[in-house]
Amino acid sequence: MKGVIHPPDTAKARWEREVLEPTLAKAPERTGPFTTISGREIDRLYTADDVVEIDAARDIGNPGEFPYVRGIHPTGYRGKLWTMRQFAGFGTPEETNQRYKDLIAAGGTGLSVAFDLPTLMGRDPDHPLCLGEVGKCGVNITSLADMERLFDGISLADITTSMTINSPAPMIFAMYLVVAEKQGADWSKISGTIQNDILKEFIAQKEYIFPPRPSMRLITDIFSFCAREVPKWNTISVSGYHIREAGSTALQELAFTLRDGLEYVQYGVDAGLDVDDFVPRISFFFNSHSDFFEEIAKYRAARKLWAEAMKNRFGAKNPRSWQLRFHTQTAGVSLTAQQPYNNVVRTALQALAAVLGGTNSLHTNSLDEALALPTKETATIALRTQQIIAHESGVTNVVDPLGGSYFIEKLTRDMELGTLKYWETIDAMGGMVEAVELGYPQKEIAESSYQFQQAVERREKVIVGVNEFVQTDEKPIEILYIDDSTAETQLGRLAELKRTRDNDRVQRALDGLRAAARGRDNTMPPLLECVRAYATVGEMCDALREVWGEYEEVPVI
Amino acid sequence: MSQKIRVVIAKPGLDGHDRGAKVIARALRDAGMEVIYTGLRQTPEQIVNAALQEDADVIGLSILSGAHMHICPRVVELLKEKGLDDVQVVVGGIIPTQDVPKLNALGITGIFLPGTPMQNIVEFITGHARARV
Numbered sequence: 228m229k230g231v232i233h234p235p236d237t238a239k240a241r242w243e244r245e246v247l248e249p250t251l252a253k254a255p256e257r258t259g260p261f262t263t264i265s266g267r268e269i270d271r272l273y274t275a276d277d278v279v280e281i282d283a284a285r286d287i288g289n290p291g292e293f294p295y296v297r298g299i300h301p302t303g304y305r306g307k308l309w310t311m312r313q314f315a316g317f318g319t320p321e322e323t324n325q326r327y328k329d330l331i332a333a334g335g336t337g338l339s340v341a342f343d344l345p346t347l348m349g350r351d352p353d354h355p356l357c358l359g360e361v362g363k364c365g366v367n368i369t370s371l372a373d374m375e376r377l378f379d380g381i382s383l384a385d386i387t388t389s390m391t392i393n394s395p396a397p398m399i400f401a402m403y404l405v406v407a408e409k410q411g412a413d414w415s416k417i418s419g420t421i422q423n424d425i426l427k428e429f430i431a432q433k434e435y436i437f438p439p440r441p442s443m444r445l446i447t448d449i450f451s452f453c454a455r456e457v458p459k460w461n462t463i464s465v466s467g468y469h470i471r472e473a474g475s476t477a478l479q480e481l482a483f484t485l486r487d488g489l490e491y492v493q494y495g496v497d498a499g500l501d502v503d504d505f506v507p508r509i510s511f512f513f514n515s516h517s518d519f520f521e522e523i524a525k526y527r528a529a530r531k532l533w534a535e536a537m538k539n540r541f542g543a544k545n546p547r548s549w550q551l552r553f554h555t556q557t558a559g560v561s562l563t564a565q566q567p568y569n570n571v572v573r574t575a576l577q578a579l580a581a582v583l584g585g586t587n588s589l590h591t592n593s594l595d596e597a598l599a600l601p602t603k604e605t606a607t608i609a610l611r612t613q614q615i616i617a618h619e620s621g622v623t624n625v626v627d628p629l630g631g632s633y634f635i636e637k638l639t640r641d642m643e644l645g646t647l648k649y650w651e652t653i654d655a656m657g658g659m660v661e662a663v664e665l666g667y668p669q670k671e672i673a674e675s676s677y678q679f680q681q682a683v684e685r686r687e688k689v690i691v692g693v694n695e696f697v698q699t700d701e702k703p704i705e706i707l708y709i710d711d712s713t714a715e716t717q718l719g720r721l722a723e724l725k726r727t728r729d730n731d732r733v734q735r736a737l738d739g740l741r742a743a744a745r746g747r748d749n750t751m752p753p754l755l756e757c758v759r760a761y762a763t764v765g766e767m768c769d770a771l772r773e774v775w776g777e778y779e780e781v782p783v784i
Numbered sequence: 785m786s787q788k789i790r791v792v793i794a795k796p797g798l799d800g801h802d803r804g805a806k807v808i809a810r811a812l813r814d815a816g817m818e819v820i821y822t823g824l825r826q827t828p829e830q831i832v833n834a835a836l837q838e839d840a841d842v843i844g845l846s847i848l849s850g851a852h853m854h855i856c857p858r859v860v861e862l863l864k865e866k867g868l869d870d871v872q873v874v875v876g877g878i879i880p881t882q883d884v885p886k887l888n889a890l891g892i893t894g895i896f897l898p899g900t901p902m903q904n905i906v907e908f909i910t911g912h913a914r915a916r917v
Binding site: 344345348350355356357358360364432433434435472474560562563564565597598599673676680684690692693694706708709780784 | 797798799800801802803806807809810811813821823824825827849850851852853854855858878880881882897898899901902903
């Protein structure tokens with residue numbers, strides 16, 4: 228049957244001949260094109276004839292059962308709602324600490340830390356490249372002292388924290404562990420997530436420091452450290468979000484992200500770990516873009532692909548290794564600076580798609596994010612959007628409400644097959660590290676983003692308020708403006724820290740880190756010692772830069 | 785015969801979000817301009833040196849991180865120092881509206897916020913690139 232779209236004897240073919248064609252003769256359809264936001268052609272109708280190759284029992288199954296297309300929990304959201312986790316961070320640690328306390332008071336159920344660019348790039352605020360960047364896109368964390376301020380009055384034993392940190396993930400994670408330790412929290416009980424996904428940095432977001440191979444080693448060091456010491460910690464959040472924001476299609480987001488996941492598992496296995504000892508702590512992070520059904524299909528296909536790859540490719544035996552858990556964030560790139568209130572509607576639809584796709588946690592963007600970081604008011608509306616979906620829409624009463632839809636099942640299947648095809652290409656290159664070194668995913672994404680922009684320019688893709696329904700008499704809205712006082716505060720603190728700490732202990736700790744980096748010892752214990760000695764993020768990263776060098780990409784346009 | 789407009793597209797600061805810079809670079813190239821993309825994490829000094837070496841008519845800065853009020857004045861200042869005052873500087877990215885007059889005062893009038901049609905950018909650059917002798 229494969230390859231033949233509508234054999235002449237199908238019910239769909241009959242309908243097309245007898246019902247559709249006479250209608251089209253009288254009333255033609257709009258010019259279209261009828262494609263998803265990723266450019267995939269969509270037929271006008273899906274029927275049983277489109278899903279003949281899908282075996283419901285084998286390919287779809289039931290919630291809580293392999294291959295988990297319909298969800299990893301048998302009870303869906305009837306058991307537990309998704310975690311409403313709003314990403315936030317700006318300015319000084321104290322300012323962000325206050326925002327967290329506000330979010331918790333408003334009913335947020337988990338924290339999610341946004342760090343500023345100096346922290347993300349492993350630079351102290353006094354580095355020349357940090358000019359104008361301190362505290363702008365997130366909170367600035369220079370040393371353990373800042374981490375203590377960030378979580379002041381927040382009990383790490385009672386909340387889960389997600390930290391969007393990649394290249395310096397081991398340093399920031401070590402700081403979190405030391406704060407927990409000082410609060411008296413037990414490492415074996417605390418939970419949370421570090422993003423720690425360097426491959427998508429090389430592919431899309433470009434916040435890398437070290438070359439790919441030592442970067443991968445830092446990640447496997449965390450896998451083995453956590454398996455022993457922090458067993459409930461999610462050691463990596465393999466992220467498609469940034470791949471999509473960089474302009475990939477939905478299929479590329481899915482295929483590259485899951486292939487990144489396979490790469491991490493392979494490196495973990497190669498480092499001598501047992502699959503079932505670390506894979507259950509791997510989680511994922513996807514985008515939710517504007518094309519409603521395509522997104523839902525993407526999440527459903529993701530669960531199946533992961534379950535099958537873990538079971539068949541890696542021989543995982545623990546069902547927790549098969550179950551793909553994921554966080555979702557609505558698409559920042561879909562938000563418009565024009566008529567910004569429309570962004571509330573975009574975000575609500577994207578959030579609904581994530582929920583119908585079975586997300587385990589969710590961040591909804593604020594309406595002003597094409598202009599600035601969100602204000603307290605817009606961040607609250609974003610959280611309320613999730614609460615309305617959870618408590619008013621009724622969609623949480625039933626598990627996988629769209630399962631069995633001809634259209635959704637066909638889209639899900641096509642996402643799966645398309646992903647397998649990309650995996651073949653990447654496998655043939657030797658793996659994702661090699662593909663990244665060849666610039667392959669980077670090129671694919673650059674091409675897709677250009678194609679999309681062209682479609683917008685031609686108005687084949689309508690963006691309300693931007694290329695259609697434009698309004699010229701808009702009044703500016705009030706936005707959060709971050710001044711330069713954070714830089715002054717943090718520079719002052721850095722100087723003070725260097726005056727008051729035991730600098731000999733810092734140097735000894737940094738020497739220990741260099742030695743581990745040169746050899747094969749796990750880098751986490753020396754990093755914990757550096758953190759306890761109040762070494763800065765910049766000092767720890769510089770020590771590793773000395774040993775491993777820095778990565779520089781060849782830009783692909 | 786008219787010469788091609790030469791444009792340096794640069795990503796200053798620490799930010800790595802290069803989707804906009806790359807799409808613009810390609811669109812300007814498709815519009816017949818000579819485009820030099822500097823890659824990521826360029827200091828104002830590196831950007832102005834690239835403009836000098838490449839004999840650029842226009843510098844396009846892509847800034848999403850909020851560092852524009854530090855980077856733009858420095859680029860303009862360095863251009864003056866090198867006698868390149870006639871190189872047109874344009875900026876694209878996340879620029880709060882209250883900063884637009886301050887950038888205008890520096891002589892930067894091409895400020896392109898999210899959602900700006902490519903065609904507007906091409907037309908602005910074509911109309912404002914320094915005249916080639």
